[in-house]
Amino acid sequence: MKIGFIGCGNMAQAMIKGIIAAKWIQNEDILVSNHTSKKLENVKELYGVRTTMDNCVVAGNSDILVLCVKPKVYSMIIEEIRRVVKPETLIVSIAPGICLHQLETQFERVHKIVRCMPNTPAMVNEGCTAYVMNTHCDQADQQMIEKLLSCFGIASCVDEDLMDAVTGLSGSSPAFVYMFIEALADGAVHEGMPRAMAYQFAAQTVLGSAKMVLASGNHPGVCKDQVCSPAGTTIEGVRTLEANGFRSSVMEAVIAASRKSRGE
Numbered sequence: 504m505k506i507g508f509i510g511c512g513n514m515a516q517a518m519i520k521g522i523i524a525a526k527w528i529q530n531e532d533i534l535v536s537n538h539t540s541k542k543l544e545n546v547k548e549l550y551g552v553r554t555t556m557d558n559c560v561v562a563g564n565s566d567i568l569v570l571c572v573k574p575k576v577y578s579m580i581i582e583e584i585r586r587v588v589k590p591e592t593l594i595v596s597i598a599p600g601i602c603l604h605q606l607e608t609q610f611e612r613v614h615k616i617v618r619c620m621p622n623t624p625a626m627v628n629e630g631c632t633a634y635v636m637n638t639h640c641d642q643a644d645q646q647m648i649e650k651l652l653s654c655f656g657i658a659s660c661v662d663e664d665l666m667d668a669v670t671g672l673s674g675s676s677p678a679f680v681y682m683f684i685e686a687l688a689d690g691a692v693h694e695g696m697p698r699a700m701a702y703q704f705a706a707q708t709v710l711g712s713a714k715m716v717l718a719s720g721n722h723p724g725v726c727k728d729q730v731c732s733p734a735g736t737t738i739e740g741v742r743t744l745e746a747n748g749f750r751s752s753v754m755e756a757v758i759a760a761s762r763k764s765r766g767e
């Protein structure tokens with residue numbers, strides 16, 4: 504089994520790292536292409552994967568082919584590789600806003616195609632990926648894609664009309680969470696805490712809070728109430744966040760990212 508990646512940027516490297524750590528396939532059965540050489544040299548040295556600057560070599564020799572380039576170059580890449588992709592190859596798209604129908608049209612021939620939305624926490628095996636398959640995929644393909652995506656986190660099959668919401672939430676919100684961590688730390692620095700300690704405390708607190716929600720199964724509001732002592736410190740902070748439109752800001756960010764994914 505050979506897995507190919509076209510484009511060797513942030514998301515490809517996160518997925519490759521997860522696949523290697525899971526020891527699912529041999530390192531040399533991962534093929535990676537990029538139109539420039541620097542990142543290829545890095546992944547070759549780090550992971551012992553096979554690299555090339557020829558996208559068609561990867562496209563023609565992969566059983567699973569993951570397209571890891573920016574959405575604006577998707578059409579160009581598909582045009583470049585479509586004649587060499589084997590009919591049985593499972594094609595995986597991770598681009599926001601490009602639907603299965605568009606992909607099928609651009610490839611012209613009948614192909615098994617999976618549309619995914621992963622996220623960069625895949626790099627630390629805590630990814631969250633949603634996927635939807637086209638009608639040419641069967642149960643074996645689903646098992647294969649679940650196996651691939653599970654190498655670096657959780658994987659859920661969703662209806663295609665949810666993919667833009669997924670993009671706004673799990674795809675994009677790691678950036679929002681990093682901003683939240685940065686802001687938490689800035690607040691503590693303002694209060695005199697050394698910066699390195701502030702980042703560590705802020706990140707660990709976000710990690711622990713997320714685990715609490717997942718492990719307890721509680722509504723997040725229940726977890727929040729457990730922290731807020733009557734007339735205590737936390738409720739002062741909660742009041743300030745509400746007065747500054749915290750929840751509304753976060754909702755608007757997810758909605759804006761989802762709309763952008765929809766092309767609005």
Ligand SMILES: NC(=O)C1=CN([C@@H]2O[C@H](COP(=O)(O)OP(=O)(O)OC[C@H]3O[C@@H](n4cnc5c(N)ncnc54)[C@H](OP(=O)(O)O)[C@@H]3O)[C@@H](O)[C@H]2O)C=CC1
Pocket residue numbers: 509510511512513514515536537538539542558570571572573574576580597598599620621622623674
């Ligand atoms: N980053 C994220 O959190 C997520 C990204 N995605 C999606 O994943 C895809 C990749 O994103 P991301 O990894 O962040 O982007 P990056 O810019 O980090 O990676 C894209 C890679 O594609 C390479 N590339 C550009 N043109 C070509 C070409 N013609 N042939 C071969 N390689 C090429 C770039 O090379 P170079 O840099 O040398 O120009 C770069 O290494 C996008 O569609 C994005 O929307 C999906 C979910 C999350």
Ligand SMILES: O=C(O)[C@@H]1CCC=N1
Pocket residue numbers: 599670674675
């Ligand atoms: O910002 C982007 O367009 C990509 C898709 C989701 C995360 N990064």
